[in-house]
Amino acid sequence: MIFVIVFPILAGWLGGWLINYLADTLPLTHRLTRPTCKQCGREYSAGVYLSFRPCRNCGHRRGLRPWFVQAAMMAIGLYTWFNPHRMGYALGMVLITYYAVVVVIDMEHRLILHPTSIAGALLGLGLGTWLHGLLPTLEGGLGGLVIMLVLYYFGMLFAKLRAKRMQESGQESDDEEALGAGDVILAGVLGLILGWPVIWFGLLLGILLGGIAGILLILYLMAAKKYGKEALMVFMPYGPFFIASAFFIMFVPNWIIAVIPK
Numbered sequence: 001m002i003f004v005i006v007f008p009i010l011a012g013w014l015g016g017w018l019i020n021y022l023a024d025t026l027p028l029t030h031r032l033t034r035p036t037c038k039q040c041g042r043e044y045s046a047g048v049y050l051s052f053r054p055c056r057n058c059g060h061r062r063g064l065r066p067w068f069v070q071a072a073m074m075a076i077g078l079y080t081w082f083n084p085h086r087m088g089y090a091l092g093m094v095l096i097t098y099y100a101v102v103v104v105i106d107m108e109h110r111l112i113l114h115p116t117s118i119a120g121a122l123l124g125l126g127l128g129t130w131l132h133g134l135l136p137t138l139e140g141g142l143g144g145l146v147i148m149l150v151l152y153y154f155g156m157l158f159a160k161l162r163a164k165r166m167q168e169s170g171q172e173s174d175d176e177e178a179l180g181a182g183d184v185i186l187a188g189v190l191g192l193i194l195g196w197p198v199i200w201f202g203l204l205l206g207i208l209l210g211g212i213a214g215i216l217l218i219l220y221l222m223a224a225k226k227y228g229k230e231a232l233m234v235f236m237p238y239g240p241f242f243i244a245s246a247f248f249i250m251f252v253p254n255w256i257i258a259v260i261p262k
Helices: 002-029 046-050 065-082 089-109 114-132 134-168 181-194 198-223 239-251 254-259
Strands: none
Touching: 002 065, 002 089, 002 114, 065 089, 089 114, 089 181, 089 239, 114 134, 114 181, 134 181, 134 198, 181 198, 181 239, 198 239
């Protein structure tokens, strides 16, 4: 009984370590390097980094994100242990770890990196072929790319109209995009994983989740009396919502399957 509880918690903790490491290094170097302090640039020793202690050189603390990731992954590790996907627990945790790396980096840097996209495409191609067969996997990848590419061009049009509005009101344009090229690639990766036709439902659900989050943000800003022209100019990264949609479809128990077309 102890093993049943300890093993998934340990698996989640190890996954959290990997997520924190990749989120700390890939956005800065795009490769696997020794993690460094964001304040002074000094490399962490393994013991200091893995125990989340402050930098020995300048005393800079790493904040709450490492602890939050560890706690979330332990909870997810337990959840998927008792609610496994048919791919099995180990592969499920590998996929969730990939999802989490994309989410953390996108939320902190507004980036979906090429190294994570390449790794995701390889993982998605292999995993999707095993789960759905080669043809539905390739159709899902292509479908995700095409659907998101159309939305991307609509987003570019919106960004141009927004920039024009900012210039007319005397504000400096910040060149923000509603959707980035990384979101298009991520949609293709998720298409490989989910297959066709589930990917279109996954993207729709992700957009709905993003819309709900946007409404909640607006309500919060209004309640805090911070809602104004500046609030209208805020963009949210959509990658985490697409990832949340894919996780929901794959790992939430079977009632969700009833609404997904076969």
